[in-house]
Amino acid sequence: MTVTDSAEPMIAVDGVEKVFDVRRKVAGTLRRERHQVRAVDGISFTVPRGEMVGYIGPNGAGKSTTIKMLTGILSPSGGRLRVAGIDPSRDRTRLARRIGVVFGQRTTLWWDLPLRDSYELVRRMYRIEDPRYARNLDACVELLDLGPLLDVPVRQLSLGQRMRGDIAAALLHDPEVLYLDEPTIGLDVISKAKVRDFLRTVNAERGTTVLLTTHDLTDIETLCSRVMVIDHGRLMYDGGLDGLHAVGESERTLVVDFAHELPPVEVPGARWVRSEGPRQWLAFPAGDSAAPLVTALAARHPLVDLSVREPAIEDVIARMYGAA
Amino acid sequence: MGGFYGAVVVRGFRRYATYRVATAAGVFTNTVFGLIISYSYIALWDQRPHLGGYTEAQALTYVWVGQGLLAAMAQMGGGFETEMMGRINSGAIAVDLYRPADLQGWWLAADLGRAGFQLLGRGVLPIACGALVFDLALPASPLTWLLFALAVALGTVVSFAIRFLVGLSAFWLLDGAGVVQVSWIVGLFFSGMLLPLNAFPGALGDVAQALPWSAMLQVPADVLLGQRQGADALLALAFEAGWAVALLGAGRLLQGLATRRVVVHGG
Amino acid sequence: MEAEPRGGAAGERTPGTVAESVRAYRLVVRMWMRSTMSYRASFVMTAFGNFAATALDFLTIVLMFSHVEALGGFSLPEVAFLYGTASTSFGLADLLMGSMDRLGERVRDGTLDTLMLRPVPVLAQVAADRFALRRLGRVVQGLLVLGWALWRVDVHWTVLNVALLPVTLVVGAAIFCAVYVAGGAFQFWAGDAAQVQNSVTYGGATLLQYPPGVFARDLVRGVTFVVPLAFVNWLPALRMLGRPDPLGLPGWVDFAGAPVALVCCALSGLLWRAGVRSYRSTGS
Numbered sequence: 004m005t006v007t008d009s010a011e012p013m014i015a016v017d018g019v020e021k022v023f024d025v026r027r028k029v030a031g032t033l034r035r036e037r038h039q040v041r042a043v044d045g046i047s048f049t050v051p052r053g054e055m056v057g058y059i060g061p062n063g064a065g066k067s068t069t070i071k072m073l074t075g076i077l078s079p080s081g082g083r084l085r086v087a088g089i090d091p092s093r094d095r096t097r098l099a100r101r102i103g104v105v106f107g108q109r110t111t112l113w114w115d116l117p118l119r120d121s122y123e124l125v126r127r128m129y130r131i132e133d134p135r136y137a138r139n140l141d142a143c144v145e146l147l148d149l150g151p152l153l154d155v156p157v158r159q160l161s162l163g164q165r166m167r168g169d170i171a172a173a174l175l176h177d178p179e180v181l182y183l184d185e186p187t188i189g190l191d192v193i194s195k196a197k198v199r200d201f202l203r204t205v206n207a208e209r210g211t212t213v214l215l216t217t218h219d220l221t222d223i224e225t226l227c228s229r230v231m232v233i234d235h236g237r238l239m240y241d242g243g244l245d246g247l248h249a250v251g252e253s254e255r256t257l258v259v260d261f262a263h264e265l266p267p268v269e270v271p272g273a274r275w276v277r278s279e280g281p282r283q284w285l286a287f288p289a290g291d292s293a294a295p296l297v298t299a300l301a302a303r304h305p306l307v308d309l310s311v312r313e314p315a316i317e318d319v320i321a322r323m324y325g326a327a
Numbered sequence: 328m329g330g331f332y333g334a335v336v337v338r339g340f341r342r343y344a345t346y347r348v349a350t351a352a353g354v355f356t357n358t359v360f361g362l363i364i365s366y367s368y369i370a371l372w373d374q375r376p377h378l379g380g381y382t383e384a385q386a387l388t389y390v391w392v393g394q395g396l397l398a399a400m401a402q403m404g405g406g407f408e409t410e411m412m413g414r415i416n417s418g419a420i421a422v423d424l425y426r427p428a429d430l431q432g433w434w435l436a437a438d439l440g441r442a443g444f445q446l447l448g449r450g451v452l453p454i455a456c457g458a459l460v461f462d463l464a465l466p467a468s469p470l471t472w473l474l475f476a477l478a479v480a481l482g483t484v485v486s487f488a489i490r491f492l493v494g495l496s497a498f499w500l501l502d503g504a505g506v507v508q509v510s511w512i513v514g515l516f517f518s519g520m521l522l523p524l525n526a527f528p529g530a531l532g533d534v535a536q537a538l539p540w541s542a543m544l545q546v547p548a549d550v551l552l553g554q555r556q557g558a559d560a561l562l563a564l565a566f567e568a569g570w571a572v573a574l575l576g577a578g579r580l581l582q583g584l585a586t587r588r589v590v591v592h593g594g
Numbered sequence: 595m596e597a598e599p600r601g602g603a604a605g606e607r608t609p610g611t612v613a614e615s616v617r618a619y620r621l622v623v624r625m626w627m628r629s630t631m632s633y634r635a636s637f638v639m640t641a642f643g644n645f646a647a648t649a650l651d652f653l654t655i656v657l658m659f660s661h662v663e664a665l666g667g668f669s670l671p672e673v674a675f676l677y678g679t680a681s682t683s684f685g686l687a688d689l690l691m692g693s694m695d696r697l698g699e700r701v702r703d704g705t706l707d708t709l710m711l712r713p714v715p716v717l718a719q720v721a722a723d724r725f726a727l728r729r730l731g732r733v734v735q736g737l738l739v740l741g742w743a744l745w746r747v748d749v750h751w752t753v754l755n756v757a758l759l760p761v762t763l764v765v766g767a768a769i770f771c772a773v774y775v776a777g778g779a780f781q782f783w784a785g786d787a788a789q790v791q792n793s794v795t796y797g798g799a800t801l802l803q804y805p806p807g808v809f810a811r812d813l814v815r816g817v818t819f820v821v822p823l824a825f826v827n828w829l830p831a832l833r834m835l836g837r838p839d840p841l842g843l844p845g846w847v848d849f850a851g852a853p854v855a856l857v858c859c860a861l862s863g864l865l866w867r868a869g870v871r872s873y874r875s876t877g878s
Contacts, residue, residue, distance in 0.1 A: 074710075078874045092874065100713045115629040124621060127621050351787075352786065352789040360796075360797055362813065366804070366809045367665070370665050371662060374663075403792075505636070508647070509643035509644060512650055515650075516653070521650075526661065528657065531657075
């Protein structure tokens with residue numbers, strides 16, 4: 004075991020690059036042209052022990068390539084990587100004992116065998132001592148409601164049940180870092196909530212560091228205080244959720260119900276979007292306060308009701324990508 | 328509807344045409360097997376020059392035609408049945424059953440497209456290799472080649488019909504790989520791929536000739552080698568057509584049973 | 595079984611990798627056996643079917659001998675001796691790592707990644723993948739034919755010959771295992787080329803059933819010096835049967851099987867490592 008200094012970050016990524024040689028057919032000929040694709044193009048970040056970070060970006064942005072480098076499956080073309088003090092590409096099998104990975108669309112459970120058998124295999128493969136195994140299994144079973152499922156063949160489980168089973172399998176050996184790739188994809192609302200609650204508990208009680216890739220921004224909103232956005236292999240943003248709105252130049256919407264129908268109103272600092280009877284939608288920068296706007300409006304017209312709508316993060320990111 | 332199945336045939340052909348490395352690897356494998364079997368036949372025909380009514384040149388032609396047809400007849404895999412079994416095991420077959428297209432018709436069209444490609448991509452080169460190394464007895468008459476083409480076409484339908492039954496077995500047997508493997512070995516033996524059926528002794532030979540697998544190599548090869556000419560060649564084609572109809576019918580029946588099973592179990 | 599080689603540059607620094615590989619292999623095999631046993635009826639049927647079907651292989655040779663007294667100068671019991679040794683060795687290798695040809699598929703669909711996330715050698719996991727006890731059918735059938743051949747064949751049973759027989763079976767299995775590993779490694783670069791492996795494994799097993807004298811000399815040279823299949827059974831069998839080998843090699847070569855097998859395993863292990871390294875730098 005490597006003793007990790009608690010001051011040292013759990014994940015340290017420094018100028019990491021991954022370049023792929025791709026052969027592409029030249030249209031209309033039999034010739035194939037070689038060219039390089041920079042899937043990850045100089046990324047740097049650190050994740051301190053116990054943090055829960057969202058890692059988002061469009062398909063093909065370099066998310067899974069990063070995760071694969073962090074697990075040691077892929078070796079980086081350049082830069083420096085450390086996870087729990089270990090160089091993943093040099094010591095993949097040693098690192099494997101200290102990390103847990105869940106791929107949302109790829110189960111590691113044994114299709115024809117009861118859930119319990121898959122856990123037994125994990126116990127033996129990772130050489131988990133009996134008391135620790137019993138303790139971890141009990142905790143997972145309780146928090147993820149796996150009790151009635153343990154003796155059911157995996158092929159008979161629903162998608163949500165299987166995902167819960169997979170998450171438990173990744174945690175039996177007490178990993179210090181947990182990578183989750185789309186852990187809520189395809190799940191119903193209740194299963195999603197269960198998974199999120201569980202992850203929050205694990206993070207809080209065991210101090211497990213979590214890196215979460217997802218398309219469901221509710222996952223990020225409910226779980227992560229920090230989010231990293233990657234596109235075209237580059238880190239576009241690293242910070243809090245609120246800051247993301249500012250960077251994305253996102254807008255909030257003020258919905259105003261006037262006393263009677265009005266022509267589109269004009270107020271400084273806001274933009275008319277649409278009208279529907281006496282109700283009008285006005286957009287303003289997400290970073291600004293709504294108060295001066297409301298004062299200005301109230302000074303001119305009688306107001307019946309007001310509400311402010313937060314921007315959808317999808318739109319924020321779309322804007323960011325549009326800008327990039 | 329004809330246009331639809333035609334499109335499926337074309338798609339099947341194109342799909343296999345994209346596997347270039349696999350095709351090259353297959354040609355290599357067929358050539359290696361062709362060489363090995365050729366030498367063992369030479370040893371055999373050296374001692375019995377007219378075994379089974381073939382000359383040595385005919386016997387060698389038989390070997391290479393067999394290697395040329397092996398992929399088209401999907402005698403050692405590469406057909407649709409593994410994919411179909413996968414869909415049955417995962418339950419995705421339930422979706423297929425509710426499609427407007429007929430299950431058997433759809434797979435038949437796709438498999439004929441595949442066979443068409445394999446015939447060109449993996450049939451021609453091994454035979455050419457064989458012709459380079461050994462003296463083969465290939466016919467000159469275009470009529471013989473036409474009859475051969477018909478015999479091969481009917482043979483691919485028989486091959487499909489058998490593999491469709493194998494694929495459907497996944498509804499009842501869960502170790503698909505084992506069933507497929509057994510069906511390969513039986514098929515290789517009874518098609519005459521290991522030894523021409525006319526070199527089988529006595530009753531075993533008669534039985535083997537009458538079984539459907541003979542349509543996959545023995546019958547087309549006999550037509551090509553001029554062992555069956557004129558009315559006899561037509562009889563050979565009728566034999567193949569008969570088995571094709573019977574086996575497709577059996578597949579239809581079994582598909583009906585399987586469908587009912589899916590409906591009962593809810594997929 | 596094949597073990598991932600130790601030490602070296604790319605360093606998987608798990609202590610005792612060979613023991614670790616064997617252990618992981620057995621763990622995965624056990625899971626597959628339990629999976630098959632959850633469909634017991636299906637297993638019994640396919641195991642029997644497999645056994646019966648491989649017998650057709652030998653039946654082909656028997657049918658040939660219904661027309662001739664000898665093939666390439668060998669009698670039926672002598673050919674059966676070649677068949678039995680080749681089939682047993684190949685059957686063992688096929689049983690132990692017959693799913694190596696699925697590697698290309700695993701690379702394509704990305705499931706190889708899940709194996710690489712576990713703290714045990716990947717080769718052991720891939721070799722144990724889809725372990726199927728039904729493949730025992732070929733081994734049993736090979737041993738039965740070999741038993742019959744030993745009863746009928748005329749061998750001068752010196753101590754050396756008695757010792758040579760089991761060694762030959764193990765060496766043969768090891769050489770075929772090496773071919774399986776090399777074939778698997780090859781799929782890191784050409785995932786669709788799994789078939790090429792079949793031409794060496796299935797093709798090789800077919801080739802070795804017949805006396806070497808049947809084949810063109812260049813072919814025999816190829817399987818002696820390039821892909822050393824001749825060491826699986828031809829060379830030791832010719833010695834046991836008291837026949838000269840067609841290449842006229844010095845007598846000690848007949849006993850070189852074990853070192854040749856070791857070299858094959860080492861080379862295929864290196865090829866495997868190169869394959870894994872290439873996968874890790876290209877991801878495809």
